[in-house]
Amino acid sequence: MNQSQNMSHQAGQAKGQAQEKASGMMDQMGNAAQSAKESAQGAGQQMMEKAQGAADSVKDAVGANKRS
Numbered sequence: 144m145n146q147s148q149n150m151s152h153q154a155g156q157a158k159g160q161a162q163e164k165a166s167g168m169m170d171q172m173g174n175a176a177q178s179a180k181e182s183a184q185g186a187g188q189q190m191m192e193k194a195q196g197a198a199d200s201v202k203d204a205v206g207a208n209k210r211s
Contacts, residue, residue, distance in 0.1 A: 144152070201207075
């Protein structure tokens with residue numbers, strides 16, 4: 144293998160390694176985005192539950208919460 148072929152081979156290896164690293168980083172970013180989405184959904188659900196609880200408390204206080 145002459146020097147030119149060796150340099151070409153090394154460049155190919157470096158390119159492959161960079162592509163693999165980029166792919167891994169994209170996977171990590173995708174996982175982070177999914178985690179953020181799930182956290183936001185959980186926070187939204189908690190806020191809805193708290194708001195419903197507050198609304199029920201107000202209804203109880205004014206006697207508007209009908210119970211069968």
